[in-house]
Amino acid sequence: MDERDIRLLKAIADLGTGSPERLHEETDIPVSTIHYRLNNLKEAGVIENDLYDVDLEAFGLGVTVIVEVLADYAGPYEEVGEKLLAVEGVTQAHFTMGETDFVVIARLTDSDMVERLIRDFETIDEVERTNSTYVIATMRDTHNALQSYSLETLVEELADE
């Protein structure tokens, strides 16, 4: 992966599309070269998949909750994690170190559903305690960390390897 790949990925992050033509306009790299590069990146697993960003508000999923979960488990943490993931509405689950064991983020319709979510969590054997925080407004929610990085920083990081 060289500077040209970075420029490509940055363009993808900024434009929010993988369209070769759009990328060509943005980067001035010839269309067929973009193909060549993109294929390599896919092969290497750098680009996982193409997907759609669905607006959850449209489904009435307007409520976001962040739940800290304290668990007591003997086996591997993955087992507990799987049970958390199975609860309806969970969009993120992070296994963490520190005061709490898991940080879970869920998207729900209303406070009734929040109640059900918490109840579902508490029902899990290994779960000891939960601590919920309501989200009033989400200012950013993107997988594209690249968007927040400057091209220079990314190239620099690359050089360190």
Place this chain on the structure above:
Amino acid sequence: MDERDIRLLKAIADLGTGSPERLHEETDIPVSTIHYRLNNLKEAGVIENDLYDVDLEAFGLGVTVIVEVLADYAGPYEEVGEKLLAVEGVTQAHFTMGETDFVVIARLTDSDMVERLIRDFETIDEVERTNSTYVIATMRDTHNALQSYSLETLVEELADE
């Protein structure tokens, strides 16, 4: 938005792609109708954008941190939020109610960069205190809350409107 749209969006969430042909295989809805529907959904803002999922590990962005930010501000919260978003590596920022004011999630390269992140936060005038939690493993991180919902639930939600 009717039941057919829901089926379409559910298929998108499940397959992880917006490819009309794949969607046709899954739903048996004619290809051109899928185009028609998808266009409407885009117009309505239900589908925000099509994008690529970039593997952040490939950039050495292997460290995830969750930071709770306590702030003291006179003006609107957006002002503080903007300052938080400007810090390099921030992928999510939620304005919350409860013990803390913001929950921020960032993707970074190493602990040096975590230090810098915290320092950047603390430098912001309105920020009073921060509390960081390291993520050991992320078990799920998807915008696709739809994946975790059953088709029945979604249609039911729709009917309530």
Place this chain on the structure above:
DNA sequence: CGTGAAAGCCCGCGATT
């Protein structure tokens, strides 16, 4: 909402450096 044909884009091939 479905059909068909025309337009435009994607992407692999192969020649070039």
Place this chain on the structure above:
DNA sequence: AATCGCGGGCTTTCACG
């Protein structure tokens, strides 16, 4: 091994039933 032009083929669009 990377780059780039070309052209077949598929995807998408659009006017109509």
